[in-house]
Amino acid sequence: MGLSILSLIKLSGSSLLGNPVRSFLSGIGVFMGVAAVSATLQVGTISRAVIEQQLAERDAPQIFTYSGWNSITKESVQFSLEDITLFQKQLHGLKSISGMNWMESPEVVFQNQQANPTARAMTVDFLNTSGRKLVAGRAFTSSDFENYKPVIIIDQFLVDKLFKNVNPLEQSIYLNFRPYIVIGIIASKYREEEEPKGVVYLPMAIYSAVTGEQEMMMLLLRPDRIEDLETIAEEFKKQLEQRFPGYEFYIGNTVEEIVQQQKTMDSVSKALLVVGAIALIVGGVGIANITIASVIERTPEIGLRRAVGATQLDIMLQFILEAAILSLIGGTIAIITVHGATVVVAQQFKLPYKFERQTAIIALSSAILVGVGAGFFPALRASQLDPVKALRGE
Structure with a gap:
């Protein structure tokens, strides 16, 4: 009858x-490997x-895109509400689309x-396109435009x-x-290098009635997913060139540097x-080598244990458990060390960091898997030793 798992764990620990x-020496190898994997996962977590x-x-x-330009006729083409409706139907993966005009020297x-x-004149769905949230009040409605x-x-x-203590x-x-x-208030968002001046939005309809300008200078498109940004931009450019042949359009996005940064971090x-x-x-490999050396060194011990009733499975499980315990201890120490170092670095450079259990589980699981895999064949070899020859140290 074989030994219980608890007995095998105690025996492996004693060994x-x-x-x-x-x-x-075996634990150091696992520590370095898990530390490298864990640190890599932490870099990914912080970058995200x-x-x-x-x-x-x-x-x-x-x-976004601006009015198109024809280099031959020197004419420009602007956009209409009909264009917005058309692109909304033709482009897949689009969350919303809006048109915009600027007002010069607003007071x-x-x-x-x-x-x-x-000051910007916008179509009805601009809040959804921009992702801006209302702090108070309401958004534009179709009734406002009609x-x-x-x-x-x-x-x-x-x-x-402007308002100080007045609502x-x-x-x-x-x-x-x-x-x-004033029907609504949105949160202010400015880049660090940008000087805050305030922003006002008014419906495109009233802007057109006041200025006589019916067309829009700019279109803004918001994709469902940021991963589809470039794909939709390419398709959008094709649609523009088909709808306005002979005109050239510049297609850009508002997070180009962030997307490039994300690609770099992913790489x-x-x-x-x-x-x-x-x-x-x-x-x-270090665990495998040391386990092989351990099997050779402990050949008489293996023979003795077999002689007093230990099964082949007992012998194999003991060596596998030794490898797993070393991996578990080395991996745990590595995860704790990397977490501590990451906390210090994150505080020093003011980086957003939050410990994720999933990251620790992945790193530790990979360590145990590699440890068990490395120790399996030496353990199998140990279990297959002939008891008589093993007692002689052969």
Whole structure:
């Protein structure tokens, strides 16, 4: 009858403690491999957190294009509501699409307060396209456009500058000497190098009625997924060139540098993961070599155990458990060490970091798998030794 698992674990532990130098050398190999894998996974986790943080500080990822230009006729073409409807139907993976015009040198006045913000005329779905969230009030509705209502949405910066302690909702402000009613407030988002000026949005319908401009200078497209940004941009350019033959269009996106940064980080993470995997395999080879040496050294012990009733399975499981215990201990120490080092680095450079159990489980599981795999064949060899020859030390 074979030994119980608990007895085998105790026996394996005693064997490892009986030869601390051999156990330490095996554990070091596993430690280095798991540390490399764990560090690689942490780099990926932090890079994703950095990207998410940068995206959260901006509007939603968008593709944009300006009025097309014909280099032969020297004419430009602008967009209409019909174009928006058409592209919304033709482009797959699109969350929303909006048109936009700018107002030059806008001046906003409320009572005795004055500001010169950025002013943009937008189509009805602009909040969804930009990803902006309302702090208070409501968004534009179809009724605002159909009835040419003089309503306006402003950002928090403009609220603080113009209204002080007054509730801005339903207040009348003047934009270029024309009255508008404030119906909504959005959060302010500015890049570090950008000087805050405030921003106001008004419906494209009322803008067209005031200025006489029916067409739009710019289209903004928001994909369902940031991963589809480039694919949709390529398809969008093809659709534009088919709809407006002879005209050239510049297609860009609002997160180009972040996308490039993400690609670079992904490439670095993959390269580091390969290095970590190699280090882990090297650690496994070390376990295999030391286990083989251990089998040779302990041949008489194996013969004695077989002679007193130990089964082949007992012998094999003992050596496999020794490899697994070494992997577990070395891997655990490596994960704790890498986590501590990552916390210090993240605090030093103000990086977003949160310990993920999944990362630790993957790193530790890979260590145990490599350890068990490396120790399997030496353990199998040990279990197949002839008891009589083993007692003689052969």
